[in-house]
Amino acid sequence: MSVFSGVQAAPPIEVFQLGRDYQADPSPVKVSLGVGAYRTEEGKPWILPVVKKAETILAKQVEQEEINHEYLAVLGLESFAMGATKMLLGETSPAVQENRAFGVQSLSGTGALRVGAEFLKNHMNRDVVYYSDPTWGNHGLIFKNSGFNTINKYRYWDPETKGFNFTGMIDDLENAPEGAVIILHACAHNPTGIDPSKEQWMKIAEVVKEKKLFPFFDCAYQGFASGCLDTDAWTVRYFVEQGFELFCSQSFSKNFGLYNERAGNLTVVVKDQEPIDRMKSQLTLLVRAMYSNPPAHGARVVNLVLQDAELYAEWKGCIKTMAERIIAMRQGLRERLEKLATPGDWSHITNQIGMFSYTGLTPEMCEFLKKEKHLYLLKSGRMSMCGVNNGNLDYIAQSMHEAVTKFQ
Structure with a gap:
């Protein structure tokens, strides 16, 4: 046998x-x-037509040996990670301007969640996570396999009204233990499609701050939800403006149509620059042991579009x-x-x-x-x-x- x-x-x-x-x-x-x-x-x-254009440019760069197929750094293509971070937080974000936000290229949003979860478990001693009921089917498995021992749900969907159970969510967050990780959908909640209003988000932020919970945003649909990058990033930006330290997983599968390229980013926001180098060193070891380094092609496509004003404008049209x-x-x-x-x-x-x-x-x-x-x-x-x-x-x-x- x-x-x-x-x-x-x-x-x-x-x-x-x-x-x-x-x-x-x-x-x-x-x-x-x-x-x-x-x-x-x-x-x-x-x-996306803009993706085809970017790939044509990249093919010429390969032909001219301006780029090659050598390994990326363990934490990925730095210009891509920074561009993705700025796209999420906004160029005028205090975290960006004060150099206390950074990105780690990941295997799409799933990889960002896994890297972030393992960092929180192994280096921050976090052991309790809450996610919405219902949520994306992979959230619980990711945090379970990252070593979290207590995985809870907070109320979200109200089957009677077919809407948002705001009261239930607030009640559950208020009863969560200090230091618990809270998974929040930045926009276009999966699977319900129901998002809190701005006023409700403000109350949620108030409770998260009061209870000293750690916000971990999942942003898989920036621009794809409303057609506007800024509108869909409002929640994450608000939390940053309120002084939160946070993680946010980003995926470019939907808004770039790069499903099989696994282009993603883990955005990290901290209060000051002091711990960043140490955090990056630990993230480097974590990624090294997990998958060594990320693939280049999808990240290069996104990076090229984010850095080129004409391609960037065309991409926003595609999203719309x-x-x-x-x-x-x-x-x-x-x-x-x-x-x-x-x-x-x-x-x-x-x-x-x-x-x-x-x-x-x-x-x-x-x-x-x-x-x-x-x-x-x-x-x-x-x-x-x-x-x-x-x-x-x-x-x-x-x-x-x-x-x-x-x-x-």
Whole structure:
């Protein structure tokens, strides 16, 4: 017998299994509403034109041997990390101007979360983390595998109102132990699409400061949510202005369409420069043991765009295109559901923002949609709005109407 014969099979990851089921479905009306990746009006992946331009420039630089395939530094491409940090915090951020913010290139947002979590566990003795209920499916696993022994949830989604449970979140944060790490979604909360208002964020910041909690932001959708980089970064910038030290994981998968390039950044903000060199030395050892150093191509694409005014302006236009199409699909879906007199209030579809909508559909409704209507969304009712387009909008709305009517 193999020495590995005792290894037990792990349960499938729902979103990836859903993708496999979709691919195997021969139905001509099938729709993928699970994958967290942008799709065009034609339902196809989109390589941003500005990314194509940047890659053409990089190819010429390789040909002329201006760049090569040598290893990056352990903490990554420094100009990329600094550019990403400035994009998040803003050029006029006090943390940027006082040189007390820095970045660590990571394996997308997931890698940034893992590096940050291990640093907090190993060098800050943090052992308790809170994340929203619900949250992105990987948050708990990342912190568990980083050694956190206490993993808690704070209330977020209110199934009755299909909105934000502000009172529940505040109550849970007020009862969290001092020093706990709090995962906060910077914008376009995944999976609900519901974000606190500015006034609510101010109260959240007040409680986090009072309880001496450590904010760890997850920023996967800057610019992708509202179409504006500054709007989507407001929360993180507010916390910095309030004097917080914090971590923030950044992903360029969505806003650059660089899903498989794993371009990400861990932004670190501290009160003064004094501990930065020591922090970087420990982060270097942590990364060295984890994956040695990050890949270059995606980071170079992002870096080139962030440093070039013309490409940067074009990229912001691409972001706006993606955000506006998703917003339009939200409006279209709500209008159709209301026109069909689908039971319930569907205003939450347009009150939400970003890639995902927490529809409020029950697991049995979602199973019906998958088996009978060939619509593939998570059993929690989370729908990727990127899969909705004018060609399938009527079919999706009619199918949802039938599901709700059947199982209400």
